[in-house]
Amino acid sequence: MTLPAVSVEEVGERRHIVDFGQNLVGRVRLTVRGQAAGTRIQLDHAEVLDHGELYTANLRTAEPVDVFWTNGETEQVFEPRFTLHGFRFAEITGLEGPLDAGDVEAVVLHNDVEFLGDFSSSDAPLDRLFQNICWGLRGNFVSIPTDCPQRDERLGWLADAQVFAPTALAIADVGPLLRRWMRDVRSAQNDDGAFPDIAPHLIHLREGAPAWGDGGVTIPWHIHRATGDLTVLEEAADSMIAWVRHVERHNPSLIWRAQVGNDYGDWLQIGEETRKDVLSTAYFAHSADLTARTLRLVGRDDEADGIDELRERIVAAFGSSFIAADGTVAGDTQGGYLLALSFGLHRDDAERDRIAEKLVESVLRRDVSLTTGFVTVGLLCPVLAEIGREDLAFRLLHNDRYPSWLFSVRNGATTIWERWDGWTPERGFQSARMNSFNHYSLGSVGQWFLSGILGITQQSDSAGYRDLTLSPRFDPFLTHAQGALETPRGRVELLAP
The missing domain is CATH 2.60.120.260 (Galactose-binding domain-like)
Known part of the structure; x- marks a missing residue:
């Protein structure tokens, strides 16, 4: 091109x-x-x-x-x-x-991958955002998935890749690329079972941080879900177990505070900071859950039972340590509520409803603005829609006030920025120490254009769109939306007038 x-x-x-x-x-x-x-x-x-x-x-x-x-x-x-x-x-x-x-x-220049997902609508800024996400993928999937393509870095950060993987797999046929890269990730796993922050493992030669090392678990799962490929789980299963047991071994209380590497937290949040032990323990439970589900799919039920039992104990520890009687998750941040709801860390339906109410409050008190960083930004719209507040999801998506997805679009962006405030009219450029203008992580909302707005998705126990569902949502800001997704079982096209 x-x-x-x-x-x-x-x-x-x-x-x-x-x-x-x-x-x-x-x-x-x-x-x-x-x-x-x-x-x-x-x-x-x-x-x-x-x-x-x-x-x-x-x-x-x-x-x-x-x-x-x-x-x-x-x-x-x-x-x-x-x-x-x-x-x-x-x-x-x-x-x-x-x-x-x-x-x-x-x-x-980019890896020679076929683009699978497409979206367009009556809203030009929204369409530009989707194209910015696509261009971010195009520029950062060159040989391996990198964080940024321009400065003296260009590294394969696991957290960036794992939060963006569902979007990348919906937009383009990157399953084979990610599967090959996972071999680099596993080759860097240490003898104690810790995945790294980066693969190939060139710097930060210690255990991976929460949500970074967890990419060794979540990315194979996302590949399987998108493609239906079971081999990728068979290849990853032992390394997934080793990672989960590594975290357990160093955190007998099941609250993940030890062996946290560089402990980045919800990187580049804006306006509030999710507690790092909330995020880490949520990811501990999530990785245990995906590992158990993987083991069942590859026919290792006895091992799955043991990991399931561990996951139940992590959820109990998370609840007793971090969830108050009124549903407040320690720290009272959007990120904390999103993690608890998305990863199913509630102990009963009533507690889930209380956490959901707190999430809504956390969005409304910011005048319907986001505060999420790299790790939780992709959860925002899907979780709000799941709890029946898709109205807030659409308001966040169409908001162009700082901080928002469309703020950068309004200021001329043609790719996703690394930071919500990479440039503002009041302050100009953010610190040159870390200010990429082509960094796909905050574009993790991209999958929701297809699964949320157009409603092209699949049942929770489906893989490779074996059990396809079509459930478009009414976006009051649009007069029409249309798009397509090339699934392993054929092309799906949808027009939502």
Whole structure:
């Protein structure tokens, strides 16, 4: 895929800035004409501009620079072969004379995967958000699933991948890629059973943090659910058991506070902070649940019984430690309530209803704004809809006030930002130490466009859409929505007038 230049602006002597209109991953293909031999041409790349100039501070030590010298031929085409950059803008320095927009294009690079899910509606900003999610996937699934494609990082973080996996698997055929990458994850599992934060395991050489290490359990499960592939669970089952038993061994109280690695919590929350022991223990229960279900599917029922019993004890410990009589989850945050409800950590239906009421209160007291970080953002709309408050889910989805999904869209984003406040009119850019403008984690709402709005989903005990269900929801902000999902059993198309 190539993208033409949207605009070319001469900004100084022998300096041009090219806008491709889309934050992408790849390289520039430049045709130069009539340049004297030995002319030095330099290309610099950036995701955004700052007062009309390339903003590269957020790339840290990465040098997004390509240089070549002309040989005097009448026409030369320059395209580097052994690099890629994350960029929307390119500055081209050294050309004698004007630069024609037709002589420069962006070459988009990504894994060769088929895109399966599509969505469009009567709301242009919502459609742009969906496309931003797709472009985030396209730019960060290059060889392995990475957190960001532009700065000096480009690492396979497990939490980013595991929260985004349901969306990625709904949008594109990434099951084989993720299954292969899980071999890297398992190869980095230590002798005590701990998965890492990152695979391949290049830095942070210690046990994975809650929700990070748990990706070794959740990602195989998501692959199975989306594709129906049982082999991926057979390959992962022993490593799943080892991870759960690792956490249990170091936390005999079943409240996960020891062996928590870098303990990131609900990374990059805004306005409130979910307690880290609430998040970790919720994930301990969740991983135990998925491990037991995996063992039953692969015919290891006796082992499944033992993990099920462990999960029941974790839920009891979570309830007695963190859930108050009125349904308040310790910390009183959206993230805490979402984890408790999504992972089924209530002890009876009445307690579930009380927790649900508290979740609603936590959304309303913020004037229907979100506070979630990487780990819980993908749970927000599905859980609200599940408890009968899809009205709040739609209000959150269509909100363009900061913080929200559409705030970045309103401010020109063409991919998902790493932070809710990556740039604001009041403060400008966030800290350059960590401020990617192509980071898919907060785009984990993408699956809900297909499963929530269009209602293309499957029964809870189904895999590979064996038991398909169609239950579109009425979004009062839309006059129509339509889309499609290519499932392992055929294509599903839906138009919701």
